[in-house]
Amino acid sequence: MTIMTTRAWRLAAAAALCAAPLAFGAQPAAAEKMTIRISTPAVPGDWHAEQLSVFKEYVERSLPDQFDVQIFLNATLFKQGTEPAQMKRGNLDMAMISAQDIAKQLPEYSIFTAGYLIRDPEHQKAVFYGDVGQDYFKAVSDKMDVTILSVAYLGTRQLNLRDARDVKTPADLEGVKLRMPGSKAWQFLGQALGAAPTPLAFNEVYLALKTGTIDGQDNPLPTNQKAKFYEVTKQIVLTGHLVDGVFTAIANQTWNKLNEEQKTVFTEAARLAAEFNNNNRLRDEARLVEFFKSAGMTITEPDRDAFRAQVQKMYLESEFSKEWPQGLLDRINAAGS
Ligand code: KDO
DSSP: OOOOOSHHHHHHHHHHHHHSOOOOOOOOOOTTSEEEEEEOOOOTTSHHHHHHHHHHHHHHHHSTTTEEEEEEOTTSSSOTTOHHHHHHHTSOSEEEEOHHHHHHHOGGGGGGGOTTOSOSHHHHHHHHTSHHHHHHHHHHHHHHSEEEEEEEEEEEEEEEESSOOOOSSGGGGTTOEEEEOSSHHHHHHHHHTTSEEEEOOGGGHHHHHHHTSSSEEEEEHHHHHHTTGGGGOOEEEEEEEEEEEEEEEEEHHHHTTSOHHHHHHHHHHHHHHHHHHHHHHHHHHHHHHHHHHHTTOEEEOOOHHHHHHHHHHHHHTSTTGGGSOTTHHHHHHHTTO
């Protein structure tokens, strides 16, 4: 079999891989290959898990016999949220990290964890692939010792409740035990929505919904489907409170071992993989309301302006916004326009 290593192959692959989900066979490991281990809590089949296969395929075919990319899903290698520390310590090569992970170490950038800030996936790209993102990624590299290669649209987060209830405004969520991931920034988002946030790792959410330890959770529709949360919940409230993203990041210890060509390929692979994720996720978001309805769920529209107004007010009045760099909010709002 002839394997093209040229840029031409890479461009052809980019077009093909972006178009549709693909299945890839495992490559045999060779002793000289550099192992790249990637850890994520993502469940198999979710688009940001699939995008890692696209990344692997692109790297291994563009740079034959140089890398063995190993993907660990379901947080089987490292627990959700611990990946940045593991990368810094040299235990992990790559992960998909969130703005909330980053905010723990760079509180001035907690701005990216705020609800109703990023408007849509195009705005997300304009922010993170533009000058705002450049400053942000540099700060992340300097402080956290990881290099961000791409941003992928995780989807727009919606409320998902175990028992149906009438939810129009944040006041209607009073006392609702809403699972949010375990960090200060995530917990604050739950509070800003009017609920009683409770921390739990992603991979424990299904069981907690099933047994009733929590009243609800929030995630984008494609994740609700792929993680099967719809099996153990009755309602989705389309709050659209966070246009969420995940960053594909590589430990600087690993990054610094790569030559220029390898760095270029890794960056191309990560960008292409993110595009693959975005295309598939957007398509799913457009059709999943019907899927959930046919599965017997109740899908409701809240007063989104009431949610937006309360969430934005709470962020602006919070301890978080006191640390946001002067002018950054305006730069984010203006990005892409
Ligand atoms: C979650 O725990 O709800 C979350 O959606 C948070 C994201 O930042 C990301 O970690 C994601 O889980 C996982 O990749 C699982 O989809």
